[in-house]
Amino acid sequence: MKTDGSAGGRTYLAALPMSLWAFLFVGISLLYVIGLSLLSRGEGFGAQLPVTLDNYMRLGDRLYLRSLWLSLRLAATTALMSLLFGYPLAYFISRARPRARTWLMILLIAPFWTNALIRIYGWKILFYANGPINSVLRSLGLIEKPLKLLYTDFSVLVGMVYAMFPFFVLPVYSSLERMDWTMAEASRDLGATPLKTFFTITVPMTLPGIMAGLVLTFIPSIGLFFISDLLGGANTMLWGNLVQNELLKSHDMPFAATLSVVLLALTGVIILLYKRVGGKADDIVF
Amino acid sequence: MKKNSFWSSLYIAVIILALYLPIMVVVVLSFNGNTGRTAAMNFTGFSFYWYKGLFDPISGFGTQMLTSLEVAFWSVMISACLGTLGAVGMLRQKMRKAASERAVMKMTGIGEQLAMLPIMIPELILGIALMALFSLLKLPFGKMTLIFAHITFCTPYILITVKSRLSTLEPTLQEAARDLGASPAKAFATVTLPLAAPAILSGSLLAFAMSMDDFVISFFVNGAQTTTLPLKVYSSVKVGVTPQVNALCTVMLGAAFLVVAVGQLISALAEKRRADTTKKVQA
Structure with a gap:
């Protein structure tokens, strides 16, 4: 009999359609973007030869360096804020009773089944000068004039942390779930304070989850453009907004491609760094 | 297991409340009886006023809803085939292969x-890459480009779910079918496919939700005449707060919860059936 544990000798052929699709729409399209970034702007949306590094030279401009710095800073702040608020949440949920845990996780994930734009729009309403937050603060007598919340760095950060939150909580929660809690008990029995136990046992043991969470919140944060678009007003020029502008306002396809290649390279570097410190690729798939 | 203290419960409650706050605001204001200029923010009384206009042929969202559904339907159909076959083709094979096969x-x-x-990569990159590829191939931007793009990001969801299901199956089942004389195609259709069906279905629902929800990639590959719901929401919300969008968003929220609830139900039922069969086999 020629069987080999699967349905037939040539089942591997079944993966051909998917592979061909991925080669064309993912592989070739990404390579094409890299190629485009080396050309100069042509008619309309087009590009033209010769091959040049001019687009990459333009990146040295203050405008782009500043935007890159702002985007990286915002992505880092978003990731750290998710850590600050998300770790305690994951920790407390993992210490709850099993039944309560299931329900709390469902409650946590459910909002993210809904459209991201709608949730960001909800924040926009909340942040308006005469919106709910200001009304409540005013009726409590805490403020006299409405606070300017919308179109500030603060509102963008709230939107970003909100959008990225579960991508931090989920990997941390699953590493807390898998953790061997007898280690923490042993540490307590040997006389360590709860705080010391937390920092010497719990945090190191859940480090893979923390790293996966940081990568999962940092990478998408660099490219998100619609949150700063809706909550940040016109002044916030993040990397994603630049790409969008070059494409739709300046119609400069090669330069938009260059900006995307930078984003792609950053993503690659972060994933490499993550693997370098021992992170597993399977942990950072959405 | 230690019980949560008061403070940790309070912390959980506050965070969960904050997660729901923006959604609740949108839902509550969609039922606003205030039809004036401040309708999007000041709640004055209950009414269905904003829902009535949703399907208005001119100012409504009927066309966009149909476009979204059509794009999601075809994308899920095609990516379900690609992803399922992909998962089957990726099964580990023990037999020695010829060089060409390898x-x-x-x-x-x-x-x-x-x-x-x-x-794995930021959506923005895929959006631009596909936009560039489609213009290189001179494909007219519209429903077709939207569907191609959506297939590209829906396939991995189906691949993941089906692959993880197939990895839990007993390979002996297919072997038995083959030993009993079934052709590889027949063994696939009568053994593998029925066993993988719940995973294909739940993967498809996930992909459907992702397709209906996608904004970033659609933003780059849509045509002037083809607007999906999220694109419409974006353009309405960008200019300011419009009360009718609240009603539209509430409908979309309801639909999203429904799709997920059905998905959960299907996987729960499949789990139960599997448990029952195992019990029967053991008995």
Whole structure:
């Protein structure tokens, strides 16, 4: 009999359609973007030869360096804020009773089944000068004039942390779930304070989850453009907004491609760094 | 297990409340009886006023809803086929292969890695890459480009769910079918496919939700005449707060919860059936 544990000798052929699709729409399209970034702007949306590094030279401009710095800073702040608020949440949920845990996780994930734009729009309403937050603060007598919340760095950060939150909580929660809690008990029995136990046992043991969470919140944060678009007003020029502008306002396809290649390279570097410190690729798939 | 203290419960409650706050605001204001200029923010009384206009042929959202549904339907259909076949083709094979066969397998291996990329890299990059490719291929931007793009990011969701289901199956089941004389195709259709069906279905629902929800990639590959719901929401919300969008968003929220609830129900039922069968086999 020629069987080999699967349905037939040539089942591997079944993966051909998917592979061909991925080669064309993912592989070739990404390579094409890299190629485009080396050309100069042509008619309309087009590009033209010769091959040049001019687009990459333009990146040295203050405008782009500043935007890159702002985007990286915002992505880092978003990731750290998710850590600050998300770790305690994951920790407390993992210490709850099993039944309560299931329900709390469902409650946590459910909002993210809904459209991201709608949730960001909800924040926009909340942040308006005469919106709910200001009304409540005013009726409590805490403020006299409405606070300017919308179109500030603060509102963008709230939107970003909100959008990225579960991508931090989920990997941390699953590493807390898998953790061997007898280690923490042993540490307590040997006389360590709860705080010391937390920092010497719990945090190191859940480090893979923390790293996966940081990568999962940092990478998408660099490219998100619609949150700063809706909550940040016109002044916030993040990397994603630049790409969008070059494409739709300046119609400069090669330069938009260059900006995307930078984003792609950053993503690659972060994933490499993550693997370098021992992170597993399977942990950072959405 | 230690019980949560008061403070940790309070912390959980505050965070969960904050997660729901923006959604609740949208839902509550969609039922606003205030039809004046401040309708999007000041709640004055209950009414269905904003829902009535949703399907108005001119100012309503009927066309966009149909476009979204059509794009999601075809994308899920095609990516379900690609992803399921992909997962079957990726099953580990023990038999020794000829060099040419190994070359094909190596290629499909790279193909699988590429197929997974769309959910690892920022969406913006895939959006631009596809936009560039479509204009290189001179494809007219519209429903077709939207569907091609959506297939590209829906496939990994189906691949993941079906692959993890197939890895839990007993390979002996297919072997038994083959030993009893079934052709590989028949063994696939009568053994593998029915067993993988719940995973295909739940993967498809997930992909459907992702397609209905996608904004970033659609933003780059849509045509002037084809607007999906999220694109419409974006353009309405960008200019300011419009009360009718609250009603539209509430409908979309309801639909999203419904799709997920159905998905959960299906996997719960499949789980139960599997548990029952195992019990029967053991008995």
